[in-house]
Amino acid sequence: MSYExxxxxxxxxVFGVWGHPDASRVAYFGLHSLQHxxxxxxxxxxxxxxxxxxxxxxxxxxxxxxxxxxxxKLKGTAAIGHVRYATAGNGSVDNIQPFLFKFxxxxxxxxxxxxxxxxxxxxxxxxKDGAIFHSNSDTEILMHLIRRSQQxxxxxxxxxxxxxxxxxxxxxxxxxxxxxxxxDPNGFRPLSIGQMKNGAYVIAxxxxxxxxxxxxxxxxxxxxxxxxxxxxxxxxxxYTTETQPAICAMEYIYFARPDSNIAxxxxxxxxxxxxxxxxxxxxxxxxxxxGVPNSSLSAASGYxxxxxxxxxxxxxxxxxxxxxxxxxxxxxxxxxxxxKLSAVRGVVEGKRVILVDDSIVRGTTSRRIVGxxxxxxxxxxxxxxxxxxxxxxxxxxxxxxxxxxxIAANHSVEEIRExxxxxxxxxxxxxxxxxxxxxxxxxxxxxxxxxxxxxxxPTPLYDYEExxxxxxxxxxxxx
Numbered sequence: 001m002s003y004e005x006x007x008x009x010x011x012x013x014v015f016g017v018w019g020h021p022d023a024s025r026v027a028y029f030g031l032h033s034l035q036h037x038x039x040x041x042x043x044x045x046x047x048x049x050x051x052x053x054x055x056x057x058x059x060x061x062x063x064x065x066x067x068x069x070x071x072x073k074l075k076g077t078a079a080i081g082h083v084r085y086a087t088a089g090n091g092s093v094d095n096i097q098p099f100l101f102k103f104x105x106x107x108x109x110x111x112x113x114x115x116x117x118x119x120x121x122x123x124x125x126x127x128k129d130g131a132i133f134h135s136n137s138d139t140e141i142l143m144h145l146i147r148r149s150q151q152x153x154x155x156x157x158x159x160x161x162x163x164x165x166x167x168x169x170x171x172x173x174x175x176x177x178x179x180x181x182x183x184d185p186n187g188f189r190p191l192s193i194g195q196m197k198n199g200a201y202v203i204a205x206x207x208x209x210x211x212x213x214x215x216x217x218x219x220x221x222x223x224x225x226x227x228x229x230x231x232x233x234x235x236x237x238x239y240t241t242e243t244q245p246a247i248c249a250m251e252y253i254y255f256a257r258p259d260s261n262i263a264x265x266x267x268x269x270x271x272x273x274x275x276x277x278x279x280x281x282x283x284x285x286x287x288x289x290x291g292v293p294n295s296s297l298s299a300a301s302g303y304x305x306x307x308x309x310x311x312x313x314x315x316x317x318x319x320x321x322x323x324x325x326x327x328x329x330x331x332x333x334x335x336x337x338x339x340k341l342s343a344v345r346g347v348v349e350g351k352r353v354i355l356v357d358d359s360i361v362r363g364t365t366s367r368r369i370v371g372x373x374x375x376x377x378x379x380x381x382x383x384x385x386x387x388x389x390x391x392x393x394x395x396x397x398x399x400x401x402x403x404x405x406x407i408a409a410n411h412s413v414e415e416i417r418e419x420x421x422x423x424x425x426x427x428x429x430x431x432x433x434x435x436x437x438x439x440x441x442x443x444x445x446x447x448x449x450x451x452x453x454x455x456x457x458p459t460p461l462y463d464y465e466e467x468x469x470x471x472x473x474x475x476x477x478x479x
Contacts, residue, residue: 168396275302
């Protein structure tokens with residue numbers, strides 16, 4: 001059996017700054033704190049008195065800008081940047097963002113986090129009208145729509161275009177005189193605004209990037225909003241009033257850094273509460289609680305706190321191995337997982353262990369970790385998952401688009417337990433997850449997209465509808 005770490009992949013991270021004398025360097029540090037959102041490629045575009053310059057390449061941010069001169073050349077008081085994992089488009093440098101467009105009458109750079117559900121249809125129509133695409137990423141579509149629009153101003157052309165694209169998107173654009181941000185009508189991906197002591201504005205996928213750049217949190221970008229930042233300050237407009245907040249639940253469960261806040265909720269606090277509710281819903285007698293580093297440590301501490309069972313360090317992660325679940329190939333993921341985790345024999349030997357993890361995708365990772373603990377002498381391993389079973393694909397920016405990738409799609413909890421070879425297995429309930437996060441939005445979605453667990457998608461699936469219906473017929477086998 002092959003092993004991978006998770007196979008849940010965020011789309012990207014975006015960062016922008018306006019009004020700082022060393023903007024590209026601020027963008028670099030901001031992107032560094034978002035590196036967990038994508039390791040395939042990175043790029044920065046700066047604005048130097050209306051002239052846009054950019055550099056992008058494959059690899060980690062530190063590799064892309066290993067030559068100091070590449071960052072130094074990006075002069076100016078404004079910049080946007082991007083770290084990428086590919087959900088749409090392949091892994092060539094042509095797909096690395098930000099995309100920089102130099103037209104006869106303007107210069108614009110564009111970065112995008114998310115996935116468009118009507119990208120194929122839009123691209124086909126645009127190509128019929130003569131549009132030429134330089135990448136196979138869905139991000140480029142927005143720029144073609146803007147250029148095709150007949151509206152009199154750039155912001156009006158952008159608003160018209162944003163109403164044509166569907167799905168999950170957090171856009172960041174830089175022009176000769178402004179940074180513009182836009183969030184989809186459901187707010188699937190987080191996007192926050194901060195302000196530095198010198199008055200410079202910062203905008204980022206997660207609030208942890210605001211902290212790193214020394215910016216104080218101002219507000220979250222709301223679904224359907226258009227944010228314009230320029231030398232006169234910040235302006236917030238609406239491009240649509242047809243909004244329904246549905247933040248991706250996996251941001252709280254797994255993707256975001258624990259020191260980030262999303263919609264006013266701290267990620268660590270939410271994960272810890274997931275662990276507490278899991279302990280209440282699925283108690284078991286044991287000698288210790290351990291978490292899978294790093295995204296499950298908060299939930300494990302919550303489980304231990306509620307149950308009164310000691311929390312121990314039973315697994316150690318090699319911190320110098322990249323986050324293998326977002327490596328672009330299965331081969332690299334498999335190589336990475338063998339280097340990534342070790343069980344602490346002196347802690348777990350002869351003990352009954354509660355192993356807390358945030359999710360199960362295929363089950364292969366869980367099986368390997370259970371095996372590591374038993375090889376180290378654990379007498380029992382009781383697996384507790386701080387989220388409901390993942391049963392349905394996502395089309396808004398997570399790289400799982402078929403049910404055959406999900407062990408819970410066609411297998412019962414007991415069958416999954418047999419596959420991962422744990423002594424017991426239990427998942428957090430959907431209501432337990434909703435209550436743990438504690439958003440105060442109205443029904444039907446309580447402010448969360450829970451489609452991965454129940455198949456209730458907040459939007460039409462457009463180009464993915466046929467694929468989704470076909471996936472419902474798929475039979476999976478992981479035995």
